[in-house]
Amino acid sequence: MQKLFQYNWQVREDWFNWCETVPEADILKERVGGVGGVLHTLFHIVDVEYSWILNMKGEVVPDVPPFKEYASLHKVREFSREYHHKVVRPFVYSWKDEMEKKTLLDTDSSGQTSIYKQGEIMRHILAHEIHHIGQLSIWAREIGKKPISANFIDRGLS
Amino acid sequence: MQKLFQYNWQVREDWFNWCETVPEADILKERVGGVGGVLHTLFHIVDVEYSWILNMKGEVVPDVPPFKEYASLHKVREFSREYHHKVVRPFVYSWKDEMEKKTLLDTDSSGQTSIYKQGEIMRHILAHEIHHIGQLSIWAREIGKKPISANFIDRGLS
Numbered sequence: 001m002q003k004l005f006q007y008n009w010q011v012r013e014d015w016f017n018w019c020e021t022v023p024e025a026d027i028l029k030e031r032v033g034g035v036g037g038v039l040h041t042l043f044h045i046v047d048v049e050y051s052w053i054l055n056m057k058g059e060v061v062p063d064v065p066p067f068k069e070y071a072s073l074h075k076v077r078e079f080s081r082e083y084h085h086k087v088v089r090p091f092v093y094s095w096k097d098e099m100e101k102k103t104l105l106d107t108d109s110s111g112q113t114s115i116y117k118q119g120e121i122m123r124h125i126l127a128h129e130i131h132h133i134g135q136l137s138i139w140a141r142e143i144g145k146k147p148i149s150a151n152f153i154d155r156g157l158s
Numbered sequence: 159m160q161k162l163f164q165y166n167w168q169v170r171e172d173w174f175n176w177c178e179t180v181p182e183a184d185i186l187k188e189r190v191g192g193v194g195g196v197l198h199t200l201f202h203i204v205d206v207e208y209s210w211i212l213n214m215k216g217e218v219v220p221d222v223p224p225f226k227e228y229a230s231l232h233k234v235r236e237f238s239r240e241y242h243h244k245v246v247r248p249f250v251y252s253w254k255d256e257m258e259k260k261t262l263l264d265t266d267s268s269g270q271t272s273i274y275k276q277g278e279i280m281r282h283i284l285a286h287e288i289h290h291i292g293q294l295s296i297w298a299r300e301i302g303k304k305p306i307s308a309n310f311i312d313r314g315l316s
Contacts, residue, residue, distance in 0.1 A: 158278040
């Protein structure tokens with residue numbers, strides 16, 4: 001489990017660096033599909049990851065802040081770093097197989113509640129980030145730039 | 159490990175069904191980014207998955223067939239099913255933690271050889287499919303259709 005999280009964090013950092021090489025207008029531009037833009041996608045990835053982890057820790061999950069308050073590369077990067085060190089990394093590195101079946105209650109934005117297993121949520125977070133990063137790779141080509149490699153191999157994660 | 163493979167297989171099947179609802183020209187159309195089209199992407203996902211698994215089984219990996227020989231939904235679906243039952247599924251369901259560190263030799267198309275661990279390759283296959291499916295979700299919106307949900311939750315995989 002941890003290795004796929006490490007992969008996601010490494011790829012995300014690569015994309016933050018990639019964003020530095022692109023005019024800000026290109027990463028802020030509204031695009032077709034996904035959550036609608038490069039930086040907004042990175043913001044959404046960070047938000048979903050820490051929100052689920054706060055939920056698994058039994059802590060209060062704050063409302064998603066509006067993206068417009070974070071609409072700069074610097075702010076999204078800080079947002080990612082802050083929760084990574086405070087919440088995400090400690091939880092992922094403390095993960096043990098016996099946490100797999102522990103249940104948690106989720107209430108979605110429409111007020112509907114569901115019960116999930118923690119293992120299921122961990123895989124949901126993993127797939128969520130990889131999926132959205134795939135979308136960035138299309139938009140990178142639209143911008144005319146080579147996307148970050150999605151390879152898991154050759155990243156020192158063996 | 160198995161659950162993320164099951165997720166990928168379920169999502170892939172959903173996309174094959176989605177393709178049935180779209181004019182064939184839309185799934186064959188050359189697009190910007192990735193391997194360049196909806197059906198070509200599904201073909202590439204199947205090819206990469208079974209090729210790595212044949213390699214891990216120590217079997218000869220055939221050359222990638224040209225996509226133009228498989229450029230219909232029916233053929234790509236059959237291609238996926240055939241290798242799924244013959245090669246992929248048996249290997250994934252026989253996976254045990256002790257297979258993680260076993261090494262394999264890979265020779266890429268330029269003739270360069272690399273040594274990988276099997277656990278690394280399994281995660282590479284998983285991330286590879288999820289990443290490319292993220293690309294399909296953008297193209298679905300370009301076509302004007304709702305993409306398949308990428309959620310891991312609510313798929314009965316807990």
